[in-house]
Amino acid sequence: MGLEALIFDxxxxxxxxxxxxxxxxxxxxxxxxxxxxxxxxxxxxxxATAGGRERLxxxxxxIGFSTPDGEDLEAFAQRLHERKTTLFGERxxxxxCIPLRPGVERxxxxxxxxxxxxxxxxxxxxxxxxxxxxxxxxxxxxxRFEVIGAGDCVAHKKPAPDIYSYVLHALNLAPDVxxxxxxxxxxxxxxxxxxxxxxxxxxxxTADETFIGARAVLSDLxxxxxxxxxxxxxxxxxxxxxxxxxxxxxxxx
Ligand code: XBP
Ligand code: MG
Numbered sequence: 001m002g003l004e005a006l007i008f009d010x011x012x013x014x015x016x017x018x019x020x021x022x023x024x025x026x027x028x029x030x031x032x033x034x035x036x037x038x039x040x041x042x043x044x045x046x047x048a049t050a051g052g053r054e055r056l057x058x059x060x061x062x063i064g065f066s067t068p069d070g071e072d073l074e075a076f077a078q079r080l081h082e083r084k085t086t087l088f089g090e091r092x093x094x095x096x097c098i099p100l101r102p103g104v105e106r107x108x109x110x111x112x113x114x115x116x117x118x119x120x121x122x123x124x125x126x127x128x129x130x131x132x133x134x135x136x137x138x139x140x141x142x143x144r145f146e147v148i149g150a151g152d153c154v155a156h157k158k159p160a161p162d163i164y165s166y167v168l169h170a171l172n173l174a175p176d177v178x179x180x181x182x183x184x185x186x187x188x189x190x191x192x193x194x195x196x197x198x199x200x201x202x203x204x205x206t207a208d209e210t211f212i213g214a215r216a217v218l219s220d221l222x223x224x225x226x227x228x229x230x231x232x233x234x235x236x237x238x239x240x241x242x243x244x245x246x247x248x249x250x251x252x253x
């Protein structure tokens with residue numbers, strides 16, 4: 001059976017967004033009058049928990065925070081996270097904030113033109129996905145994705161397989177005719193647990209993670225004349241990811 005669909009993660013994979021997420025969290029904290037500042041080191045540790053709301057809740061528990069008026073901690077985290085989402089969207093819409101990663105727009109176009117079906121499997125919210133594309137490649141590029149699996153449409157976020165299972169179900173495809181592109185160990189675990197073979201393009205916050213079971217680990221997707229760096233795996237003589245290489249990884253998997 002040949003390759004039929006390509007599934008993209010968003011944060012770290014389509015764009016290196018985590019710094020913008022981190023800044024939006026800090027802005028939400030400061031605006032609400034809390035002294036919390038997540039520096040890069042702290043954020044790196046917190047990223048082990050996928051999902052911004054879950055990450056914030058974990059932090060609040062770690063620091064032993066109690067809400068001033070006895071509000072439920074989860075409700076508090078949800079409210080503060082909603083504000084962070086608004087601030088994140090405003091930062092993206094502000095422009096000049098964050099480009100798509102090398103080769104992403106090209107590969108979306110090539111995959112679409114060659115008849116591969118496209119989907120997204122992400123932990124972040126549908127609104128954030130739209131804001132990212134609106135600020136970069138445009139929503140017409142996002143419209144090429146047949147399925148957008150995002151945020152709270154599943155009960156358990158990555159590394160659980162739920163989001164990939166959701167996307168496979170929506171595509172009505174078996175996992176063995178799909179390939180995923182991810183940037184993190186959490187994402188790899190999620191895709192593999194759903195049976196989807198995965199290629200990693202490492203991002204700022206994930207470069208030192210361990211990627212057991214990935215088809216290949218690359219610096220990025222590369223572009224013609226701007227080769228990727230191969231960190232692990234076989235790229236069959238290629239210097240950038242194209243549909244032929246995706247098919248090769250798929251048939252050899
Ligand atoms: C990325 C995440 C996201 C972002 C924040 O994981 O964990 O939660 O950090 O987004 P992945 P929200 O790339 O594996 O999907 O605050 O909107 O949750
Ligand atoms: Mg990611």
